[in-house]
Amino acid sequence: MPLHFIQPLRNHPGILAVAILVIAFLTWGFWPQPVLVETTQVKRAPLTVTIEEEGRTRVIDRYVISSPVNGMTCRMHLKVGDEVTQGQTLLGITPLQSQVLDPRSRAQAQAQVSAARSALQAAKQQALSAQAAAQLAKDKFKRYQPLIDKGLVSQETFDQAKTESLTANATKRSADFRVEVANYELQAALTTLEYSAAQPSDITVERVPVTSPINGRILKVARKCEGPVTTGESLLEVGDPSALEIEVDVLSADAVKIKPGMRVILDRWGGQQPLEGLVRNIEPVGFTKVSALGVEEQRVLVISDFTSPTEQWERLGDGYRVEAKFVLWHQDKVLQVPSSALFRYQNGWAVFTIENERAKLQTVTLGQRNGLNAQILSGLKEGDKIINHPSDTVEDGVGLKERQS
Known part of the structure; x- marks a missing residue:
């Protein structure tokens, strides 16, 4: 520094001190600071992959x-x-009781009775006429019988008399039947007047x-x-409420993953412990259902049976709500990490591990996932410390400081 600048600073030491402090603060402000992160460990634990949907109970028969x-x-x-x-x-x-007849209907019914009586009298007179004709034809036929043996009448005349007798007898029987029909029609017309809701009846119904x-x-x-x-x-x-089954409608895309005999866990039904069941049938026909957000979804009914003891679910009835978890995959000791620690990297997945208080990007191969946790097939080992919920400030090689819970 030129001497003409150093000399005033020696004469004013306060300015020198302020300059040194400003330089120190600027250096401290721009110095890289460790990123505060939340950590977790890679562990082995049970992992279950399920499909969860709301269902209800229903009586089987x-x-x-x-x-x-x-x-x-x-x-x-x-x-x-x-x-x-x-x-x-x-x-x-x-x-049902008979209808009440209004004045017009009653007048029509009375007219039908009168018409039926007249029709009955006409049918009787026709029957008498047919009876007389039949008797005449019969007598004529009887007179011709001895004459045909003596050759006094031709065979044609005899056959004609026989045919007339048979025809007259048939006409008489037809006339008798018309009398019976007319009698029944009269009874029907009288019944319309006799049985009315407005009139008391002593007949036991x-x-x-x-x-x-x-x-x-x-x-x-x-x-x-x-x-x-x-x-x-x-x-x-x-x-019979003691014979219940579980009816759950699932998305058609999930229904193809469910198979008969698959285990079902039933939660939030009101009891202290979950219930167990097995899938019995996946119906082959789907239906359209509008979701709470107004989206049309294709749904399929999955029917399951209880496998838990009856005394555990005997308080359930028809139409009770349950939450069903269909177990697609389960293992007891699975190397896994929280799904919140994963992020997309290139065409796969990666996590940030912690080594010497610095972040290290580590690619991983995933297996089964259930939304909360993911199975690790390669890239990590049990006990490794990783960053949970990594933010945009976390990069490969950045300094870290663990957040205290």
């Missing part, structure tokens, strides 16, 4: 009891949960009983009050 006839049901005294036995009468159905097909409980009551029902209308649902 559900019977929908429908009305066998049109009629009026009595008031339902059974409630949901009531026990029933096979063959027990659950309710009765009374046939037959009640159709509806019985239970199995021993079980009432699962659903479609109607509780008395009222009209039609043939095939649902009245009750009966089932």
